Amino acid sequence: MKRSILQSASDFPIFNGNEPYIYLDNAATTQKPQLVLDSLIDYYSHCNANVYRAIHRWGEESTRRYEDARQTVASFIGAASRDEIIFTSGCTDSINLAATVFCRRFIKPGDEIILTEMEHHSNLVPWQIQGDIGGAVLKFIPVKEDGELDLEVLETLWTPRTKLLALTHMSNVLGTVNPAKKIIAMAHERGVKVLVDAAQSVPHMKVDVGELDCDFLAFSGHKMCGPTGTGVLYGKKELLEDLPPYRGGGEMIRSVYLDHSEWNSLPYKFEAGTPHIAGAIGLAAAIRYLESWGMEKIEEQEKVLTKRLIEGLDSLKEYTLFGRARERGGIAAFTRKGTHSHDLTQYLDSQGFALRAGHHCAHPLARKLNALSTTRASVYFYNTLEEIDSLLETLAIAGDFVL
């Protein structure tokens, strides 16, 4: 019998305990279905061994599962080759990798990197650090009042010194889904490479790197039902081949001499040391789980939840919602008049709702919005309309308790 996505929460042990709790902090991390937990236990129980060069059956099995996981990721995001998939510890790690090796290879003093004002610190600070080392100038696409990027200003930012543009696919504060494909095409017309921070898009919609034509794409496993400490950097093969290694150590080398080393082929050149083997296997299990629902269905379900959430917040006059983009995902950051967002969010916890309060790792955006701290609700496909309604009902009477 075909199961309904409306009942998907029953696959998650954390939702089946005694404590009724409504989890709406999915932009920070998502919950894990039983089969992801099982894949970790199965790996550690049956073939735990280090990958590569093992002349024993557990090592061979461990390597097979790890490399199968790489292929699963490649197919999931439409990469042309598994060599384009580098396992990392998360989106932050992926962007630090890309920023470090890209700047080392391509950035000369006075070169320019374009970012946006809505970036998570993970797609800003690595460029500040590496740009500073290389002497790069950072420029920013402004965010308009409605939460969309000002592409007219972008037209004025390009110069012959522009080397790279890095942008978030979906804002973790405003929910804005940026027109990444269009921006990538604009960049490529000028010979500029593009990195897409897909931390908030890959878990929620079908993302195809071939269709986007991005040069790099970064995301985290834990935001898509996978284990913490897992992530991916996708890079176009010819670009990755042209880049220097990131960290030194075992597996990233072909030969080592006392005075120099030769690098391994892709993707190993970028994976020094023992990787998070179980994590990659767990991430592949998470991807298979998401695919069992279908990314289109997941996106559709989240659109229904988001619509109810946004309309509900709009109907509550004490609340201000940040972000009015036409294309948006299931994230809603808001404030309540006269109430600090920490107080409101703590109150919500006491009423059985997990939301997040603060600047959401996007300090410059928070300053621009003139809202240094907001309360953020973020949905995933396992949330239900009843949960959203329940949150809205609680928000409606919150003032009576908080103030």
Ligand code: PMP
């Ligand atoms: N980019 C965006 C847009 C995010 O929302 C996040 C996580 N909140 C990150 C990057 C960083 O992800 P991680 O902490 O998993 O490395």
